Amino acid sequence: MAKCKYCGAEVAIGARCTYCGSKAESWYYSGEEKKQEPKKKKALHDRVRDLFNGKIYIVKKGDCLWNIAKNLYGSGAEYYRLVKLNNIQDPNHIEVGWKLYY
Ligand SMILES: [Zn+2]
Known part of the structure; x- marks a missing residue:
């Protein structure tokens, strides 16, 4: 009811x-x-946990998501994981110095 x-x-x-x-x-x-779920708190907790796991990649000159994914996951086709995790609006546009969670 x-x-x-x-x-x-x-x-x-x-x-x-x-x-x-x-x-x-x-x-x-x-x-x-x-x-009513404490959504924001959970998201923040996840981010802090990732920080302490050292799971952050800093974008360098000449990087593209495909190459980064290849380095991190062993396959460029996994780049969509970076897009999802980091809420990237345009996968074709990343900037040097961006901190990417992975
Ligand atoms: Zn009624």
């Missing part, structure tokens, strides 16, 4: 509220649960 988002009455998730007739969509309530 959950609280109706319109009138606050008890309503079964996925069913219609008996008071106001609005549907208690399950996505609405799952979204609410996600918001």
